[in-house]
Amino acid sequence: MSSVYNFNAGPAALPKPALEAAQKELLNFNHTGMSVMELSHRSSDYDAVHQQAKQLLKKLLAIPDSHDILFVQGGASLQFAMLPYNLLSSDKVGQYVLTGSWSEKALKEGSLLGQTNVLASSKETNYTSIPDLSNAVFSDKDAYVHITSNNTIYGTQWNTFPDISQAPLVADMSSDILSRNLDVNKFGIIYAGAQKNLGPSGVTVVIAKKEIIESANTKHVPTMLRYSTFSENDSLYNTPPTFGIYLLGKVLEWVESIGGMDKLEQANEEKAKVIYETIDQSNGFYNGHAEPSSRSTMNITFTLPNEELSKRFLSLAKERGFVGLNGHRSIGGCRASIYNAVPLEACIALRDLMIEFQKAN
Numbered sequence: 192m193s194s195v196y197n198f199n200a201g202p203a204a205l206p207k208p209a210l211e212a213a214q215k216e217l218l219n220f221n222h223t224g225m226s227v228m229e230l231s232h233r234s235s236d237y238d239a240v241h242q243q244a245k246q247l248l249k250k251l252l253a254i255p256d257s258h259d260i261l262f263v264q265g266g267a268s269l270q271f272a273m274l275p276y277n278l279l280s281s282d283k284v285g286q287y288v289l290t291g292s293w294s295e296k297a298l299k300e301g302s303l304l305g306q307t308n309v310l311a312s313s314k315e316t317n318y319t320s321i322p323d324l325s326n327a328v329f330s331d332k333d334a335y336v337h338i339t340s341n342n343t344i345y346g347t348q349w350n351t352f353p354d355i356s357q358a359p360l361v362a363d364m365s366s367d368i369l370s371r372n373l374d375v376n377k378f379g380i381i382y383a384g385a386q387k388n389l390g391p392s393g394v395t396v397v398i399a400k401k402e403i404i405e406s407a408n409t410k411h412v413p414t415m416l417r418y419s420t421f422s423e424n425d426s427l428y429n430t431p432p433t434f435g436i437y438l439l440g441k442v443l444e445w446v447e448s449i450g451g452m453d454k455l456e457q458a459n460e461e462k463a464k465v466i467y468e469t470i471d472q473s474n475g476f477y478n479g480h481a482e483p484s485s486r487s488t489m490n491i492t493f494t495l496p497n498e499e500l501s502k503r504f505l506s507l508a509k510e511r512g513f514v515g516l517n518g519h520r521s522i523g524g525c526r527a528s529i530y531n532a533v534p535l536e537a538c539i540a541l542r543d544l545m546i547e548f549q550k551a552n
């Protein structure tokens with residue numbers, strides 16, 4: 192199949208212009224006579240790539256000078272450990288808001304390294320919503336408050352972020368970074384695996400307040416698990432994932448070319464609306480997992496009246512060139528991941544397919 196509707200949850204669709212730009216210079220990058228993958232990471236040609244990706248990210252997300260941008264490997268999953276390694280001292284407590292499997296995994300890593308607490312959770316209602324923090328009790332012993340801004344598996348998202356003054360707010364933004372405007376000032380640390388909105392897998396972006404990096408007690412933390420190692424060496428302490436960072440730069444150039452974050456946010460809302468309206472107007476044939484107030488603009492999760500219909504729908508979708516609509520193996524049903532690079536046309540095609548299938552059944 193030469194062209195498909197890619198609704199993969201991650202790795203996911205990348206903007207075609209970014210891939211084409213990379214294809215064009217794959218064999219001869221910037222007249223170097225070699226691909227970007229073959230350049231030394233200490234060369235000036237690579238350094239330009241590295242700095243451009245950082246600068247563009249800083250500009251697009253309006254990252255203030257108080258925060259550093261780090262390129263780390265190990266995925267968001269390594270950040271689950273890196274965070275407590277750097278911030279969780281023996282007299283402090285890591286606070287976690289549970290909104291799905293990824294926050295559970297983050298909590299598990301924190302618990303391996305120190306004291307943790309569940310500040311709020313929506314587990315009892317099968318993670319259909321983002322819990323209310325109005326009754327949460329904060330303390331000056333809190334090392335940080337960890338949230339997952341978008342829950343890739345359950346299809347819920349924080350629509351507004353809490354103002355927390357007692358401890359740094361830390362967010363796993365793997366599945367919604369760069370999808371909407373953001374006030375980075377609210378966060379001590381933001382981290383995201385690149386493979387949804389930013390680029391290919393292999394790079395993890397960490398945006399961390401310099402003050403937090405500098406004050407972390409890392410005497411017994413392995414070098415590669417310290418934020419300071421990355422910040423002091425401009426993420427070049429060891430060999431960074433050069434091709435991933437290069438492609439991140441291409442993706443960011445694409446974001447800029449289409450008009451930046453305002454345009455992207457607007458487009459993402461429009462795309463999500465097309466599918467949520469189809470769910471809402473189906474008289475219960477399609478049943479959205481997330482409560483409307485917690486709906487994600489990135490991952491739309493829904494079920495059909497029974498397993499048999501669900502299977503038939505997914506099989507018809509596959510036949511018609513839709514890829515990645517199966518729900519995560521842990522909750523089943525269907526999931527449409529509509530990250531930045533998924534065009535509105537793909538969402539309209541999905542809406543049409545959903546309506547056609549409902550009429551026929």
Ligand code: PMP
Nearest residue numbers: 266267268293343363365366384
């Ligand atoms: N957090 C979230 C919200 C995710 O969606 C994922 C991956 N799908 C992860 C963490 C884990 O990321 P990685 O595979 O990069 O470790």
